[in-house]
Amino acid sequence: MFGWEFPPHIAGGLGTACEGIVKGLAHNGVETLFVMPNASGDEDQSATTIINASDVPVANVSNTVDEFLGKVKFLSVDSNIVPYVDPEEYFEAIEKMKREQVNQTTVGFGQKFKFSGKYGANLLEEVSRYAQVGGTIAMQYADRFDVIHAHDWLTYLAGIAAKELTGKPLVVHVHATSYDRGSEDMIDTRVLAIETRGMMAADRVVTVSDLTRNIVINRYGIDPAKVVTVHNAVDFSGRENIEVEKGVKEKVVTFLGRITFQKGPEYFIEAAAKVLKRTKNVRFVMAGSGDMMNRAIRQVARLGISDRFHFTGFLRGMDVQKMFALSDVYIMPSVSEPFGISPLEAMRTGVPSIISKQSGAAEVLKYALKVDFWDVDALADDIYALITYPALASFAEKEGYDEVNNLKWNNATAKLKKVYESLI
Amino acid sequence: MKKSICLYFQVHQPTRLRQYRFFDIGKDSHYYDDYANRTILKRVVEKCYLPMNEALLEAIKKHKGKFRVAFSISGSALEQFDRYTPEVIDSFRELVETGCVELLCETYNHSLSSLVSESEFKFQVEKHKEAIKEHFGVTPKAFRNTELIYSDGIGAMVYKLGFKTMLTEGARHIMGWRSPDYVYSDDICDKLNLLLRNYTLSDDIAFRFDNKGWSEWPLTTEKYAGWLNAADGEIVNLFMDYETFGEHRSADSGIIDFMKYLPDAVLADGSMEFATPSEVVKKHKSVGGLSVPEPISWADEERDTSAWLGNELQQDAFNKLYGLREKLSLLDDAALWEDFGHLSESDHLYYMCTKFFADGEVHKYFNPYDTPFEAFINYMNVLSDYIIRVNEAIAVKP
Numbered sequence: 084m085f086g087w088e089f090p091p092h093i094a095g096g097l098g099t100a101c102e103g104i105v106k107g108l109a110h111n112g113v114e115t116l117f118v119m120p121n122a123s124g125d126e127d128q129s130a131t132t133i134i135n136a137s138d139v140p141v142a143n144v145s146n147t148v149d150e151f152l153g154k155v156k157f158l159s160v161d162s163n164i165v166p167y168v169d170p171e172e173y174f175e176a177i178e179k180m181k182r183e184q185v186n187q188t189t190v191g192f193g194q195k196f197k198f199s200g201k202y203g204a205n206l207l208e209e210v211s212r213y214a215q216v217g218g219t220i221a222m223q224y225a226d227r228f229d230v231i232h233a234h235d236w237l238t239y240l241a242g243i244a245a246k247e248l249t250g251k252p253l254v255v256h257v258h259a260t261s262y263d264r265g266s267e268d269m270i271d272t273r274v275l276a277i278e279t280r281g282m283m284a285a286d287r288v289v290t291v292s293d294l295t296r297n298i299v300i301n302r303y304g305i306d307p308a309k310v311v312t313v314h315n316a317v318d319f320s321g322r323e324n325i326e327v328e329k330g331v332k333e334k335v336v337t338f339l340g341r342i343t344f345q346k347g348p349e350y351f352i353e354a355a356a357k358v359l360k361r362t363k364n365v366r367f368v369m370a371g372s373g374d375m376m377n378r379a380i381r382q383v384a385r386l387g388i389s390d391r392f393h394f395t396g397f398l399r400g401m402d403v404q405k406m407f408a409l410s411d412v413y414i415m416p417s418v419s420e421p422f423g424i425s426p427l428e429a430m431r432t433g434v435p436s437i438i439s440k441q442s443g444a445a446e447v448l449k450y451a452l453k454v455d456f457w458d459v460d461a462l463a464d465d466i467y468a469l470i471t472y473p474a475l476a477s478f479a480e481k482e483g484y485d486e487v488n489n490l491k492w493n494n495a496t497a498k499l500k501k502v503y504e505s506l507i
Numbered sequence: 508m509k510k511s512i513c514l515y516f517q518v519h520q521p522t523r524l525r526q527y528r529f530f531d532i533g534k535d536s537h538y539y540d541d542y543a544n545r546t547i548l549k550r551v552v553e554k555c556y557l558p559m560n561e562a563l564l565e566a567i568k569k570h571k572g573k574f575r576v577a578f579s580i581s582g583s584a585l586e587q588f589d590r591y592t593p594e595v596i597d598s599f600r601e602l603v604e605t606g607c608v609e610l611l612c613e614t615y616n617h618s619l620s621s622l623v624s625e626s627e628f629k630f631q632v633e634k635h636k637e638a639i640k641e642h643f644g645v646t647p648k649a650f651r652n653t654e655l656i657y658s659d660g661i662g663a664m665v666y667k668l669g670f671k672t673m674l675t676e677g678a679r680h681i682m683g684w685r686s687p688d689y690v691y692s693d694d695i696c697d698k699l700n701l702l703l704r705n706y707t708l709s710d711d712i713a714f715r716f717d718n719k720g721w722s723e724w725p726l727t728t729e730k731y732a733g734w735l736n737a738a739d740g741e742i743v744n745l746f747m748d749y750e751t752f753g754e755h756r757s758a759d760s761g762i763i764d765f766m767k768y769l770p771d772a773v774l775a776d777g778s779m780e781f782a783t784p785s786e787v788v789k790k791h792k793s794v795g796g797l798s799v800p801e802p803i804s805w806a807d808e809e810r811d812t813s814a815w816l817g818n819e820l821q822q823d824a825f826n827k828l829y830g831l832r833e834k835l836s837l838l839d840d841a842a843l844w845e846d847f848g849h850l851s852e853s854d855h856l857y858y859m860c861t862k863f864f865a866d867g868e869v870h871k872y873f874n875p876y877d878t879p880f881e882a883f884i885n886y887m888n889v890l891s892d893y894i895i896r897v898n899e900a901i902a903v904k905p
Contacts, residue, residue: 330533384823
């Protein structure tokens with residue numbers, strides 16, 4: 084299994100999902116080898132064996148290296164790409180990388196690459212190096228695995244290299260696509276090319292929702308017969324709900340996530356203004372940061388609601404839990420969301436959620452309220468109802484809590500196991 | 508008649524807000540960054556207030572009453588001196604006791620209340636007047652509004668409060684062909700004398716003094732006295748921030764010494780004299796009225812209020828604060844009144860300015876926040892807590 088990150092050192096949701104998957108697979112009797120660019124050594128290896136690509140020298144069989152260069156097109160591009168990362172994390176990663184000065188290494192015999200494993204300036208370069216190391220690892224461990232599983236475009240090239248060198252079947256797992264990350268005209272064509280190549284080369288494409296499955300079929304032109312949806316789950320084991328004293332009397336309605344086009348922040352603000360016209364018993368919070376943050380602040384000021392609409396900036400660690408604990412309603416108005424794990428977190432904390440129909444989570448959550456992202460009147464109605472009618476809120480709270488606790492990786496990975504079995 | 512040179516220095520320190528998060532709303536009502544306020548004040552005291560006061564005192568003594576200056580010291584600054592550096596109060600007192608220093612009146616919290624609330628404006632002016640009396644034993648007679656903001660309407664309020672002299676900017680779009688180097692009067696209420704800042708000569712010191720790319724650099728006292736002499740009016744009003752000396756422009760540039768020895772050059776040939784604002788209007792008659800329907804100020808190229816109220820963030824924050832003033836007037840809670848004053852400081856709005864070009868450099872220098880948006884968020888979080896407190900106080904009122 085090729086991943087990019089694994090808890091505890093994660094920047095986005097990908098690492099958390101990977102952990103859930105390997106644990107669930109272990110429960111279902113599937114053993115995994117988890118390859119990642121830069122392991123720290125403190126990862127939980129109870130369910131998987133972690134192979135750190137930074138420790139593995141490139142194979143010194145000469146014709147193989149040549150094959151590498153032929154098969155895996157070497158990319159050397161200076162580019163700043165941020166797949167999932169929040170801006171703060173991104174800048175931190177860049178700054179850290181500048182400090183550490185990741186050494187430029189060229190392909191050689193018996194040489195190790197030092198991966199940052201982050202989402203930094205030389206991401207595309209790392210992706211292609213990772214492919215070469217991945218191929219080497221696949222050959223070394225060829226007798227220990229039956230299926231190759233690659234998570235998101237960052238690892239697709241590694242998956243392709245492994246497949247070509249070992250002849251074993253390849254599963255690519257689509258957690259997000261380029262079409263979710265930016266508006267149509269802002270898509271990075273280099274990433275798109277890698278995605279397409281990975282999906283084409285794969286024997287099966289696993290998507291995190293039917294929404295994403297449709298994108299894979301319609302936008303990437305992949306044969307529907309080989310695209311399978313396995314909805315995400317969430318692992319709440321060992322999670323204690325924290326108690327927070329609330330400072331404000333009013334109901335708190337929260338948006339938590341990157342403030343970017345994809346997440347639909349402006350619809351949240353418009354709905355907030357509409358609700359505030361009807362009741363004063365409410366405050367709105369936009370937690371997070373992103374390239375649309377300043378625009379959002381302007382919009383709030385222009386609507387004259389800034390005494391009731393608060394920004395927290397980027398939240399870290401316990402502050403995220405704290406924010407959920409302070410909330411009465413959670414909103415995810417995403418324009419396009421492959422899955423969207425945050426409403427599950429909210430519901431697990433006992434916060435009723437309103438999510439857009441344009442999210443993968445909407446396919447599995449029966450007890451979340453659902454609206455079209457653009458329908459701010461419907462969103463405002465639902466917010467008003469949840470903060471005004473206690474019966475509705477407590478129903479959504481109780482049922483939602485039970486519902487998300489039943490979304491187990493054990494069930495999701497049983498489906499994944501069937502996918503594997505169909506290939507061997 | 509001798510030409511009068513009128514020097515006035517503004518002394519102000521904002522009450523900077525601490526990082527106040529959403530999580531603090533309703534829980535913690537201490538809003539101020541005491542550490543930053545103390546350390547910044549101590550730095551400015553050491554680099555500017557004390558050495559400059561000493562230099563001026565020396566010059567006053569040397570010229571036996573012929574060197575005269577005016578100060579306006581905001582209430583917010585007085586509070587910080589009282590709390591952290593009382594020796595500065597003593598030092599100003601010593602200057603006042605020479606009889607060569609006039610203290611002006613302003614809004615206690617360096618606020619923009621004149622633009623929106625006559626009752627708050629009046630309250631802050633009276634409060635400042637009392638604070639000056641209490642600290643220095645003198646009652647101010649001349650008025651300078653925050654950032655020299657002035658309009659016909661503001662002039663009328665100021666006159667009603669008993670002032671006969673007011674300082675403002677010699678803004679080009681108001682002056683047209685006229686020179687700022689005469690006494691003018693308020694268009695509507697002609698008993699209010701107006702002194703207008705000569706921005707060219709003032710900024711030669713305040714902004715250009717240490718600029719080595721300036722064709723006139725280095726500026727000597729003789730050269731500058733020559734320019735004052737060449738100005739063709741009856742007076743020259745040189746108004747600037749006191750922090751110019753040693754803080755905005757470092758003492759290494761020679762700016763403190765420049766001011767210390769400027770009187771020698773100005774008084775050398777007997778054609779010029781120093782006079783404080785109230786003395787100027789006794790010596791020189793108004794040459795005519797000025798019509799200023801829209802507020803002017805001494806800030807930026809525009810010389811208007813756009814540095815504080817130019818964008819929607821600033822306007823919303825401003826309206827939300829003053830929207831509370833009526834409720835506050837029903838309350839007799841000293842802490843709430845004090846916080847209102849601190850939140851009304853114009854500096855908080857200045858930090859939210861998005862005019863990044865041209866004047867952006869100046870704004871950046873004075874700004875503790877990385878972006879105007881951060882400034883806005885922090886201010887609104889504080890204000891949200893404050894609004895809760897006001898509403899709660901109203902609710903329990905008998």
